[in-house]
Amino acid sequence: MSDTVTLTIDGQKVTVPAGTTILNAAAKLGIEIPVICYHPHLTANGLCRICSVDTGGRLQAAACVTACSEGMEVNTQCDDVMRSRKTILELLASTVDLHEAPEILTLMESYDADGQRFVDSEKRTAPIYDDNPFYLRDYNQCINCWRCVQVCADDAQYAFALNFDGRAYHTQIGTFMGDGMMDTTCVFCGQCVGVCPTGALKPKRQALLELGENPDEIFFQTRGGRKRRKGKNND
Ligand code: SF4
Numbered sequence: 001m002s003d004t005v006t007l008t009i010d011g012q013k014v015t016v017p018a019g020t021t022i023l024n025a026a027a028k029l030g031i032e033i034p035v036i037c038y039h040p041h042l043t044a045n046g047l048c049r050i051c052s053v054d055t056g057g058r059l060q061a062a063a064c065v066t067a068c069s070e071g072m073e074v075n076t077q078c079d080d081v082m083r084s085r086k087t088i089l090e091l092l093a094s095t096v097d098l099h100e101a102p103e104i105l106t107l108m109e110s111y112d113a114d115g116q117r118f119v120d121s122e123k124r125t126a127p128i129y130d131d132n133p134f135y136l137r138d139y140n141q142c143i144n145c146w147r148c149v150q151v152c153a154d155d156a157q158y159a160f161a162l163n164f165d166g167r168a169y170h171t172q173i174g175t176f177m178g179d180g181m182m183d184t185t186c187v188f189c190g191q192c193v194g195v196c197p198t199g200a201l202k203p204k205r206q207a208l209l210e211l212g213e214n215p216d217e218i219f220f221q222t223r224g225g226r227k228r229r230k231g232k233n234n235d
């Protein structure tokens with residue numbers, strides 16, 4: 001078996017090492033494919049599908065997890081692909097609060113996505129978890145991209161404090177048995193906050209400053225003091 005594969009992306013031929021994803025092969029040609037759940041330092045899981053491309057098959061392929069194959073013909077910008085991306089963005093906007101997700105908002109603009117298209121759909125409603133001195137979790141802003149779970153697990157921290165919670169439409173990120181963060185294996189490294197693309201995870205100091213709170217009060221609260229906020233895990 002050859003160590004390389006040659007394929008065509010948007011009409012340009014490229015040869016890459018076997019196993020290279022379409023996303024990385026396209027990048028080699030200077031073709032940018034949009035991503036949301038993908039992060040270059042984390043294991044890709046192909047969850048959001050915004051990176052979908054046409055490979056000539058019945059279904060579009062997620063470029064971040066699909067390996068290139070010999071002779072593959074990829075189209076990253078045909079009408080079907082552009083329409084899928086636009087719809088994905090519109091669906092996301094219909095359920096999740098994206099006001100602090102600048103990269104997604106930029107994509108919505110570029111794909112001319114209408115955030116009101118599915119205006120009657122059910123919005124994600126979740127409590128705001130304020131259960132530790134370091135960061136807040138507002139899953140109303142969470143797109144279930146899984147980045148925080150990956151970085152907390154075997155991609156970096158090996159703490160395994162985060163996982164999924166709930167089922168089907170109500171699936172969201174959570175802790176084991178819904179425990180407050182202080183009762184989990186979290187070591188408060190902040191890496192989950194760093195990779196979150198939507199503001200669902202936010203340093204507590206930042207959140208309190210945005211709320212206009214006094215810096216002295218913030219100092220007290222982020223040194224172990226607590227202030228009650230809505231949410232089931234605030235005890
Ligand atoms: S909290 Fe942030 S990083 Fe974690 S799944 Fe939700 S959006 Fe992604």
Ligand code: FES
Pocket residue numbers: 034035036037038045046047048049050051052062063064065
């Ligand atoms: S970026 Fe590829 S599936 Fe999300």
